[in-house]
Amino acid sequence: xxxxxxxxxxxxxxxxxxxxxxxxxxxxxxxxxxxxxxxxxxxxxxxxxxxxxxxxxxxxxxxxxxxxxxxxxxxxxxxxxxxxxxxxxxxxxxxxxxxxxxxxxxxxxxxxxxxxxxxxxxxxxxxxxxxxxxxxxxxxxxxxxxxxxxxxxxxxxxxxxxxxxxxxxxx
Numbered sequence: 001x002x003x004x005x006x007x008x009x010x011x012x013x014x015x016x017x018x019x020x021x022x023x024x025x026x027x028x029x030x031x032x033x034x035x036x037x038x039x040x041x042x043x044x045x046x047x048x049x050x051x052x053x054x055x056x057x058x059x060x061x062x063x064x065x066x067x068x069x070x071x072x073x074x075x076x077x078x079x080x081x082x083x084x085x086x087x088x089x090x091x092x093x094x095x096x097x098x099x100x101x102x103x104x105x106x107x108x109x110x111x112x113x114x115x116x117x118x119x120x121x122x123x124x125x126x127x128x129x130x131x132x133x134x135x136x137x138x139x140x141x142x143x144x145x146x147x148x149x150x151x152x153x154x155x156x157x158x159x160x161x162x163x164x165x166x167x168x169x170x171x
Contacts, residue, residue, distance in 0.1 A: 001033075001040040004055040009106045009154060011056070018051075018058045018150040021085045027128035031061065035083050035126065038063045045104045046070070048079075049142045051149035054105050060086045062146035066138065076138035084131070087123030087147050091116040092134060099138075101145060101155045102168055111165035113158045115141045 007013050025031065038061075042050040048066050052059040066079035095117040102110035118136040121143050125131040135143055145155060159165065 001036045003044045004037050004041045006041065006045065006050075006104050007054055007056050009156075011105075013053045013056055013058055014105055014149070014154060015152045016053075016058060017152045018053050018060045020060050021124070023124060023128045026085055026124060026126070031083075031085075031126075034061070035063060038083075039065065039081055042104075043067075047104045049146040050104065051146045053149050053152075060150040062087065062150065064139075064142050064146065066142070074138065079139050079142075083126045084121065084123040084143075085125075087121055087143070087150070089116075089119040089121045089143060089147055092118040092120050092136075097137075097141075099141065101141070103145070103155055105149075106154060106156065108167055109165060110168045111155070111159050112161065113155050114160065115144050115158070119144060121147075 038050050038055060041055060042063055048070055049062060049064040051062040061083065063083045065081035066076060068078050071078040096114045097117050098112050098114045100110050101113040118134065119140045120132065120134050122132045
């Protein structure tokens with residue numbers, strides 16, 4: 001496994017819609033080492049999600065995990081490591097939550113971002129099977145954030161009030 005270089009805000013790969021991944025390539029295992037490398041990179045940067053465009057790959061893939069340590073620090077539920085390909089989401093209900101977000105591609109900054117409280121995620125799992133899951137709270141926020149990356153958006157685009165944008169402290 002290796003740690004991949006993370007694209008920073010300003011790199012064009014972060015602003016273009018990523019290409020769909022072929023199901024046959026997923027089923028053939030062509031992404032196994034990439035998935036491992038993306039998870040390793042996410043851990044190295046203390047993230048909870050990482051999308052293909054963030055590692056200079058314009059592909060609709062993202063990995064996620066909320067390990068015990070991160071769950072305790074953020075006071076949220078732990079979430080095991082996983083991956084989705086070609087994911088989309090739709091809101092479940094009208095409720096939104098505004099909460100703080102940061103991003104590995106926008107280091108040292110964070111701000112308040114409104115997101116849907118609950119979403120239905122549709123995509124392809126690591127074996128190439130169609131998957132659908134309903135997530136809420138922090139997990140729903142992660143999925144919306146990462147899918148935004150595959151659509152060419154960053155969290156700053158979702159901020160209605162940039163006065164909440166500020167520097168973070170890395171402990």
